[in-house]
Amino acid sequence: MRGLEIIVVVLTAVLGLTWLAQRLGVSEPLLLLLGELVLAEVPDVGGVHLSGSVVLLGFLPPLLYAEALTISQHQIRANFRTIVLLSVGLVLATTVTVAATGHAFGLTWAVAYVLGAVLSPTDATAVAAVARGLPRRFLTTMQAESLVNDGTALAAYAVAVDVATGRNSFSWGEALGRFALSYAGGLAIGAGVGLLVVAIRRHLHSTSLESGLSVLTPFAAYLPASSAGVSGVLAVVVCGLVISRASPLLIPARSRVQTLDFWSVAAFLLNGSLFVLVGTQLPHVVGNLTAMSPWRALLLAVAVSGVVMATRLVYVFCSPYAVRAVDRRQVQRLRRIPPRYRIPTAWGGVRGGVSLAAALSMPTLTESGRHLAARDVVVFVTAVVIVATLLIQGQTLPAVIRWARLPPDREADTEEQLAYRHIAQAALESLPDHAARLHTPAAVVDRISRELESHAGMTEGPSPGHRTEYDLRKQIIAAKRTALVDLRDRRRIDDSVLRRVQEALDAEDLRLDIGLEGHRLAHQPQPDY
Structure with a gap:
């Protein structure tokens, strides 16, 4: 052999x-x-x-x-x-x-x-x-x-x-x-x-x-x-x-x-x-x-x-x-x-x-x-x-x-919450400077600011529609994938184009999962030590 x-x-x-x-x-x-x-x-x-x-x-x-x-x-x-x-x-x-x-x-x-x-x-x-x-x-x-x-x-x-x-x-x-x-x-x-x-x-x-x-x-x-x-x-x-x-x-x-x-x-x-x-x-x-x-x-x-x-x-x-x-x-x-x-x-x-x-x-x-x-x-x-x-x-x-x-390793969850909140807070502090330098529209800045405030734990708690929005965005991504494959199957786009667009969809999908997990950790009750 x-x-x-x-x-x-x-x-x-x-x-x-x-x-x-x-x-x-x-x-x-x-x-x-x-x-x-x-x-x-x-x-x-x-x-x-x-x-x-x-x-x-x-x-x-x-x-x-x-x-x-x-x-x-x-x-x-x-x-x-x-x-x-x-x-x-x-x-x-x-x-x-x-x-x-x-x-x-x-x-x-x-x-x-x-x-x-x-x-x-x-x-x-x-x-x-x-x-x-x-x-x-x-x-x-x-x-x-x-x-x-x-x-x-x-x-x-x-x-x-x-x-x-x-x-x-x-x-x-x-x-x-x-x-x-x-x-x-x-x-x-x-x-x-x-x-x-x-x-x-x-x-x-x-x-x-x-x-x-x-x-x-x-x-x-x-x-x-x-x-x-x-x-x-x-x-x-x-x-x-x-x-x-x-x-x-x-x-x-x-x-x-x-x-x-x-x-x-x-x-x-x-x-x-x-x-x-x-x-x-x-x-x-x-x-x-x-x-x-x-x-x-x-x-x-x-x-x-x-x-x-x-x-x-x-x-x-x-x-x-x-x-x-x-x-x-x-x-x-x-x-x-x-x-x-x-x-x-x-x-x-x-x-x-x-x-x-x-x-x-x-x-x-x-x-x-x-x-x-x-x-x-x-x-x-x-x-x-x-x-x-x-x-x-x-x-x-x-x-x-x-x-x-x-x-149980409770410290890991506590540290992960701290990390999510800290990086969101740092992003909030840097947002005005970056927005001014890039001439970002006020509506975009306001939307990003609200998202970062939620991740930083500055809101009262998770909004009732958070999971609904997550599911809706997931369904939209699935529809995008179907339409993308349909274009490829009808020979309207090349496979190389499909792969490039699919990378963006994968990144969007991953961001949703990470965001949901961060939102859950930021608002879940913590045990007494």
């Missing part, structure tokens, strides 16, 4: 299995992965070998970038300490506990630490897929953790691989120096690329060029960092955050809508394809197992799966008490949450494609040219742990979230 045909098969599987997962109400990544076990029996598809470099370069940068563009930077700042504790402390703790388990089953300490580093990070896309329904504070914490912990894990992985292959001997000074360099270098390169892209976008006035630059950006951040031996993951994340911060005043509305729509679709297809391809690798992983008997390797995988889950549970529940012992400030006390609220975060540590990519990237030979023993065990255990966390944690997390009875 040729490459193009394989792409068609994989994308068809992504769409079909995702639809089936949504119909059955099961975890999408899990069904994508398990569904491909069947597809892997097809000779041409099953013969596809996924290399670690393909995942780390082809899949990881765009997926991380798409997440960074939409994550809440305010919540990152508010929960920064928790994110650091999870993305650094928990990664190192998991590396140690998994390594101890692997060594107990006969792996050398060096290979055991490679296994620990491989399985220490959670997967950003898998977390986003299974953690729906979490309030934004908890969801942002988990997403930010999964974005950053890849950098910590891959730095630990590089140290462990060097020791396992005999390239270097372990020393604390060198290990800490590599971690510091990896983070500082990734931060600097990511910020530099992000600022460069912002500067370039100020001079672009073409939607196609802006969209093309957006596609290039994650790779432009990842490659220099990876070539310099620092964290490409952190470089992509920081670059995305810099651009996301500047985009409201930098990127035109049409380009922003197009870019975000593109990344939404791209992330969906890339994430689904990654899990599909991971599923096709599982039969190869089992077939190549030689360093350990299959049953002993399976027992090791089960033990490591339990250790990975238990380590996260213990760490998430114990680390807040350590923080409280050190930080007794009032602001810290206000952010404390009951133990019940920590359970979804503790149970949300699903693993995914990043772990498998790291395992597949493990060298096959040592520096002396000898075969690196137990590499097949590392890959096998990693694959089983991915399946286990998706099956056990990913599938049950929605029920855990419901059981935890997390408080």
Whole structure:
């Protein structure tokens, strides 16, 4: 089967299995992965070998970038300490506990630490897929953790691989120096690329060029960092955050809508394809197992799966008490949450494609040219742990979230009301100057002023005819669409004209929906806190 045909098969599987997962109400990544076990029996598809470099370069940068563009930077700042504790402390703790388990089953300490580093990070896309329904504070914490912990894990992985292959001997000074360099270098390169892209976008006035630059950006951040031996993951994340911060005043509305729509679709297809391809690798992983008997390797995988889950549970529940012992400030006390609220975060540590990519990237030979023993065990255990966390944690997390009875995110609605009112008030204040400069008729100014006053919450309440006007305008737009298509069908206008006019109708339709939602939020009763 040729490459193009394989792409068609994989994308068809992504769409079909995702639809089936949504119909059955099961975890999408899990069904994508398990569904491909069947597809892997097809000779041409099953013969596809996924290399670690393909995942780390082809899949990881765009997926991380798409997440960074939409994550809440305010919540990152508010929960920064928790994110650091999870993305650094928990990664190192998991590396140690998994390594101890692997060594107990006969792996050398060096290979055991490679296994620990491989399985220490959670997967950003898998977390986003299974953690729906979490309030934004908890969801942002988990997403930010999964974005950053890849950098910590891959730095630990590089140290462990060097020791396992005999390239270097372990020393604390060198290990800490590599971690510091990896983070500082990734931060600097990511910020530099992000600022460069912002500067370039100020001079672009073409939607196609802006969209093309957006596609290039994650790779432009990842490659220099990876070539310099620092964290490409952190470089992509920081670059995305810099651009996301500047985009409201930098990127035109049409380009922003197009870019975000593109990344939404791209992330969906890339994430689904990654899990599909991971599923096709599982039969190869089992077939190549030689360093350990299959049953002993399976027992090791089960033990490591339990250790990975238990380590996260213990760490998430114990680390807040350590923080409280050190930080007794009032602001810290206000952010404390009951133990019940920590359970979804503790149970949300699903693993995914990043772990498998790291395992597949493990060298096959040592520096002396000898075969690196137990590499097949590392890959096998990693694959089983991915399946286990998706099956056990990913599938049950929605029920855990419901059981935890997390408080509703009322702050989001309050902030949205504030935003609608504030921007309407700012528009009202600027209206006279703009109207005078543009010589706008008084009747138009009066009508716009009344609309802005309503949006700013300056009226007594919603007018009885507001919804009626909304419905009427919707019906008028529908009639316009029908008439437009009729002109095209009677060959009175060209398709290119239809598309241009339809864009204006779509924009008008969208403005109506946004206006109705803003009107509803501005006048709905607020709960007591």
